[in-house]
Amino acid sequence: MVSDQHVNDVAIDIRSVSKLFGDFVALDNVSVGILDNEFFTLLGPSGCGKTTLLRTIAGFEDVSSGEIVLYGENIAGLPPNQRPVNTVFQQYALFPHMNVTQNVKFGLLRQGVDEATATRRVNEVLDLVQLTPFATRLPSQMSGGQQQRVALARALAPNPKVLLLDEPLSALDLKLRQAVRLELQQLQSDTGITFVFVTHDQEEALTMSDRIAVINNGQLQQVGSAEEIYEAPKNKFVANFIGETNLIDVNVTSVSDGKASCSLPGGMAFSCSAADGAITGDGHLSIRPERVTLVSPAKGILRGTVTRQIYLGTDMHVDVQLEDKGLVKVRVQNSSSMRIPPVGDEVGLNLEADAARLLVD
Amino acid sequence: MASRKLDLRYFPGFRPLTFLCLFLLYAPLIIVMVYSFNDSISITKWGGLSLRWYHEVFFGPEAPKFQTAAFNSLTIALIAATLATAIATSAATAMIRAGNFKGRSFGFVLINLPIMVPEIVTAVATLIFFSAIGFTTGYLTIVIAHTVFCIPFAYLPIAARMQSIDNTYEQAALDLYATKFAAFKLVLLPLMAPGIFSGFLLAFIISLDDFIITNFVKGAGIETLPTAIFGSVKRGIQPNIMAISTLLLVVSVVFVTLSYLVGRTGEKSK
Numbered sequence: 040m041v042s043d044q045h046v047n048d049v050a051i052d053i054r055s056v057s058k059l060f061g062d063f064v065a066l067d068n069v070s071v072g073i074l075d076n077e078f079f080t081l082l083g084p085s086g087c088g089k090t091t092l093l094r095t096i097a098g099f100e101d102v103s104s105g106e107i108v109l110y111g112e113n114i115a116g117l118p119p120n121q122r123p124v125n126t127v128f129q130q131y132a133l134f135p136h137m138n139v140t141q142n143v144k145f146g147l148l149r150q151g152v153d154e155a156t157a158t159r160r161v162n163e164v165l166d167l168v169q170l171t172p173f174a175t176r177l178p179s180q181m182s183g184g185q186q187q188r189v190a191l192a193r194a195l196a197p198n199p200k201v202l203l204l205d206e207p208l209s210a211l212d213l214k215l216r217q218a219v220r221l222e223l224q225q226l227q228s229d230t231g232i233t234f235v236f237v238t239h240d241q242e243e244a245l246t247m248s249d250r251i252a253v254i255n256n257g258q259l260q261q262v263g264s265a266e267e268i269y270e271a272p273k274n275k276f277v278a279n280f281i282g283e284t285n286l287i288d289v290n291v292t293s294v295s296d297g298k299a300s301c302s303l304p305g306g307m308a309f310s311c312s313a314a315d316g317a318i319t320g321d322g323h324l325s326i327r328p329e330r331v332t333l334v335s336p337a338k339g340i341l342r343g344t345v346t347r348q349i350y351l352g353t354d355m356h357v358d359v360q361l362e363d364k365g366l367v368k369v370r371v372q373n374s375s376s377m378r379i380p381p382v383g384d385e386v387g388l389n390l391e392a393d394a395a396r397l398l399v400d
Numbered sequence: 401m402a403s404r405k406l407d408l409r410y411f412p413g414f415r416p417l418t419f420l421c422l423f424l425l426y427a428p429l430i431i432v433m434v435y436s437f438n439d440s441i442s443i444t445k446w447g448g449l450s451l452r453w454y455h456e457v458f459f460g461p462e463a464p465k466f467q468t469a470a471f472n473s474l475t476i477a478l479i480a481a482t483l484a485t486a487i488a489t490s491a492a493t494a495m496i497r498a499g500n501f502k503g504r505s506f507g508f509v510l511i512n513l514p515i516m517v518p519e520i521v522t523a524v525a526t527l528i529f530f531s532a533i534g535f536t537t538g539y540l541t542i543v544i545a546h547t548v549f550c551i552p553f554a555y556l557p558i559a560a561r562m563q564s565i566d567n568t569y570e571q572a573a574l575d576l577y578a579t580k581f582a583a584f585k586l587v588l589l590p591l592m593a594p595g596i597f598s599g600f601l602l603a604f605i606i607s608l609d610d611f612i613i614t615n616f617v618k619g620a621g622i623e624t625l626p627t628a629i630f631g632s633v634k635r636g637i638q639p640n641i642m643a644i645s646t647l648l649l650v651v652s653v654v655f656v657t658l659s660y661l662v663g664r665t666g667e668k669s670k
Binding site for chain 2: 097098099118119120124125126128130132133134135136145146149150193194197
C-alpha cells in the first residue's frame with residue numbers, strides 16, 4: 040500500500056519559525072514536526088500564538104523568519120492559493136450567497152477540476168459529512184452544526200495534504216461539541232489526511248489528538264501524546280494548564296538519570312521522577328490531586344488541616360492546608376468504605392511516588 | 401433605565417419646536433404637490449381637483465422642451481452614476497481592503513471632501529477649469545462634472561457595506577485556490593452588491609437633482625430638467641412647473657427609499 044510508506048513521515052516540518060507583529064513576539068523560534076496521517080493539536084490559552092502558527096501554515100501570515108516545509112517543500116513564501124492545505128475557519132466563513140453544493144465545489148473549480156469530476160467529488164464529501172439532503176440549502180438556512188459540516192466538506196473536497204482547523208467547535212453548544220469531537224476523529228482516520236487542530240480547550244485536545252503541542256507566550260512548551268503531557272508535564276505551565284495539579288515547594292538535593300531526591304515541606308525526604316532540565320536547589324514538585332491519598336497524621340509524609348470539602352458527585356475534592364506552607368488539593372473517590380475527614384481535622388498525606396514529578400520552572 | 405426626567409420628550413417647548421421645524425421643511429413641498437392638482441390657472445387660488453397641468457407637461461406647448469431636458473437629465477444621471485459607482489467601488493476596495501497604507505486617512509478626507517465644499521465653489525471652480533483647458537462641449541462637461549461630485553455619495557454606502565463584510569470570506573476564497581481577482585469577483589463583489597446598488601441609486605438621484613453645478617458648466621443650448629424648470633420659472637411660475645416638480649420629487653423619493661432598503665438587505669440575516 041502506498042500509504043504505508045508515508046506512515047511516520049513528516050507532513051509539516053516547522054523549522055525555527057518566528058513571527059513578529061511590530062514589537063510583539065507572536066511566535067518565538069518554534070520548531071515542531073507534524074507527522075503524516077496524524078491528528079495534531081495546537082493547545083494554549085488565548086493569545087498564545089497557536090492561531091498565528093496555524094495562519095502561517097495556511098499562508099494568511101508571513102513568517103518573520105524560519106521555514107515551513109510541507110512534504111519536503113518550503114512553502115513559507117507561497118500565497119495561500121498555492122498551498123495544498125485547506126482551512127476550516129472558526130466562524131466557518133461559508134460564502135453566504137452560495138448554496139452548499141456551490142460552497143463545496145468552489146475549491147475544486149478554482150483548481151481547474153472539470154465540472155463532472157467536481158460534481159462527483161462534491162457528492163462524495165457531502166455523503167461523508169452526511170449532508171446530501173441539504174445540497175441546495177443556503178448556509179443561512181442551516182443550524183450551526185450543519186454549517187460546521189459544510190465548512191469541513193468544503194475544506195476536504197480539494198483533497199488537501201493537510202487540513203487546518205481553527206477552533207471549529209467553539210461556536211457549537213456543549214452537547215453538539217462532544218458529538219462532533221468523535222465525528223472529527225472518525226473523519227480523520229477515514230480520510231487519512233493530516234489534521235492540525237487549534238484549541239484552547241484542554242479536554243478537547245486530550246480526547247481527540249494523537250499528539251498535542253502546548254504553546255504559551257509564542258513558545259513551544261511541550262509536544263507529546265495526551266498521556267505524556269498529562270502524566271509527565273515538562274514544566275509548571277504545562278502541569279497547570281492541562282488538568283489540575285498541585286505544585287509543592289521542595290528543596291532538591293540531587294538530580295540524576297531522570298530521578299530526583301528532595302526534601303518536602305516538613306523535612307521528609309522523597310524521591311521521584313524529574314523532567315529534563317530539572318536542577319538542584321528550590322524546585323516544584325507536581326502531583327495530580329487524584330494521586331494524593333489521605334491517611335492518619337502519623338502515617339503521612341506531609342501533614343495538614345482539612346479546610347474545605349467540595350462534593351463533585353463521583354468524587355470529593357478536599358483542600359488540605361499544610362502545616363508549613365502551601366495548599367494541597369486532594370481528589371478522593373466517593374465510596375461508603377472510606378471516611379473523608381471533616382473540615383478542621385488533622386490529616387496526613389501520601390504522594391504516589393511514580394506520579395510525582397519534579398518540574399522545570 | 402434612564403430617568404424619565406432626562407427623556408427629551410419632557411423638555412419644555414421641545415414638541416412645538418419639532419413641529420415648527422417639520423412644518424418649515426415640508427409645508428412648501430406639500431403646497432407645491434397640492435397645487436399641482438389645481439384646476440385653476442392661479443397658483444394661489446384653489447379651483448378644484450384636476451390633472452390638467454400633468455397633461456400640459458406631457459402634451460402642452462412646452463412638452464418637447466421638457467422632454468428633451470428630462471432625457472438629458474436621465475442619460476446624464478445614468479452615465480455619471482455608473483462611472484461614479486465604478487470609481488467609488490475601486491476606491492472603497494483600496495481604502496478598506498489594502499491594509500493601513502500610507503496616506504490612507506488623507507485619501508479618506510480627499511474622497512469625502514466634496515460633500516463639505518459649498519457647491520457654488522465647486523461649480524465656479526469646475527467652470528474655470530473647463531474654460532482654462534478650452535473644453536466646452538455641454539453634454540460631456542455635465543457628465544464629467546456630475547461623475548466627479550457623485551463619487552463621495554456613491555462611496556459612502558459602498559464603503560459602509562464593505563466594512564461590514566468580514567475579510568475571512570476572501571481568506572477562505574484564497575485558501576480554496578482562488579486568485580485575488582477571482583476572490584474579489586466571486587466572493588467580495590456579490591456580497592457588496594447591495595451596497596454598490598445603493599450607492600448607484602444615491603449617485604443617480606444626486607445627479608438627476610443637481611442644479612447649481614449643472615447651470616454653471618452646461619453652456620448654451622443644453623438643458624437638464626432642473627435648469628429647464630429654473631428657466632421657465634424666471635418667466636413667471638406656471639402651474640405646470642408644480643407638476644414637473646412633483647414628478648421629480650416622486651422619482652427622488654422612490655430612488656432614495658430604494659437605495660436605503662437595498663443597502664440594508666442581508667444585514668439582518670447575520
